[in-house]
Amino acid sequence: MYAWEFIRADTPATSRRAYLHNAGAALTPAPIVTAMQEYLALEAEIGGYAAAAREAERLDGVYHSIARLINAAPDEIALVENATVAWQMAFYGLAQTFKPGDRILTAEAEYGANYVAFLQIARRHGARIEIVPSTPSGELDVAALESMIDERVRLIAITWVPTNGGLTNPAAEIGGIARRHAIPYLLDACQAVGQMVVDVDAIGCDMLSATGRKFLRGPRGSGFLYVRRAMLERLEPPMIDHFSAEWVARDRYELRADARRFENWENNYAARLGLGLAADYAMAIGMERIEARCRELSGRLRAGLARARGITVRDLGANPSAIVSFSHERIAAAEIVAKAAAANITIGASDPASTRIDAERRNLPVLVRASPHYYNSEEEIDRLIDLCSTLP
Incomplete structure (x- = not known):
């Protein structure tokens, strides 16, 4: 310890x-900064491709580190540039199937970047955004959420720890409702990961987005998306390349079977390495x-x-x-x-x-x-x- x-x-x-x-x-932490500097020095010495090949085992280990941090499986993790990209990949992957009258349930303290995405989908597809009332102490009211559920609710999307106000929303209680009614549940954990225990199985979320730079103490330009394995086939990434999907014939592609379908081919390997080391550092404490x-x-x-x-x-x-x-x-x-x-x-x-x-x-x-x-x-x-x- x-x-x-x-x-x-x-x-x-x-x-x-x-x-x-x-x-x-x-x-x-200094050891993480040093490790990233050493990786960049290796790229400068032998080139980016050769460095990635030499460090392939460590780089693949980042998926395992993030999975351990949140009690997930490595194939349920996508590594992306930031929490916004992670959240958008999940939201737009689902929202492109919305129809007029489909309902999105969210909280009063929802983050602005998420809410403008709701507004865009409401404009494009006729979806409805509905705010779940809060309790007198400020948290999302889970009883009110339960009462708002019907067959038109297509998504519950909540920020677990809002950007201000000190609030911690009842993520696991929300997950229980989502599971009982088989409604997809997207949890913005940008301010939670690294600050508190995160167990996606106990929470019951289907998708979770997070960043490296905040309480996890990793580098800027790093983040991750968790997608429950059972949810993967329901989500078509809003954008793909030949890493996220294999070009199997002139008129056909096949998406990857794991969460890496939400990634693209090029990325910042030094930042990824730092993200994995930050997860390891937190777990060691x-x-x-x-x-x-x-x-x-x-x-x-x-x-x-x-x-x-x-x-x-x-x-x-x-x-x-x-x-x-x-x-x-x-x-x-x-x-x-x-x-x-x-x-x-x-x-x-x-x-x-x-x-x-x-x-x-x-x-x-x-x-x-x-x-x-x-x-x-x-x-x-x-x-x-x-x-x-x-x-x-």
């Missing part, structure tokens, strides 16, 4: 700044341990901010995530982010357009967003609380 001090030593920037922006892009640490540090931050004059914590949910959102009664989010940067504290901001329905319902301004991770210290949390407590 890794000690937190060792992990901080593995993250050299922690000696220079309090980095609390992991919901944007986390700091990558232990996801249960990581989740507990994230909740401990974010709980400390929320409690401290709640005591600060002029600060309103904007988080929802009975079991909030490590994304802490807040605002000041007089000072704009951008100014607070800049003041924190001047004090060597890295945080971010979240625009209402990213979760428009929730933001309009709660009349939210641009929010300050701080997102601690397991490599942060209590002292770093307290530094941000102290800074916010002394705002004029």
Whole structure:
């Protein structure tokens, strides 16, 4: 078991700044950076094709690493450029079969990138987007979801941990409803993977999208899509090439039998390698341990901010995530982010357009967003609380 001090030593920037922006892009551990640099150096020495051939076993192992991380099978994993591509491959693979009146059920805090895709399919195919109400504490109301199910529901698509608001939606309870009614279930786990335990079998999702750069601490330009094996044959990728589908005759192609049908031939092998190593790194620490640490540090931050004059914590949910959102009664989010940067504290901001329905319902301004991770210290949390407590 890794000690937190060792992990901080593995993250050299922690000696220079309090980095609390992991919901944007986390700091990558030094061993992963080194491994990616070595792979790029190999490409520079012998060429990209030869490097991929030499490292084929390690590169294939990335599928196994991601599968272990989320309790899936390697053939249910596609490696793609980012979480958006992963989500779009799944959504558009299903949505191209929608007919007028088909219903998409989603949550109030759904992410903007997903919602505009819903709107496009509604315009193209006449599908209907319907918002499942929330509970008083902010989570998707599973009883309301159950009551909305009928034969026209073609998809349940939920963001597990929204981009702001601290919320953690009840992913497994939603999965139970989807399974009982045999409705495809697409889960956006972009902010969940690397922060908390993810078990696709226990959740019951048919498709799950995630990124490498956030709480998993992998490189930018990496992500993955999980598709349950039983769901694969129902999804035709919206775009294919001769890696995702074999050209078997002049007038015919055959899609790959595994989730790699959602990939294309060319990709960033160094980033893929980094993604797999990030999954291994997290599992070596232990996801249960990581989740507990994230909740401990974010709980400390929320409690401290709640005591600060002029600060309103904007988080929802009975079991909030490590994304802490807040605002000041007089000072704009951008100014607070800049003041924190001047004090060597890295945080971010979240625009209402990213979760428009929730933001309009709660009349939210641009929010300050701080997102601690397991490599942060209590002292770093307290530094941000102290800074916010002394705002004029």
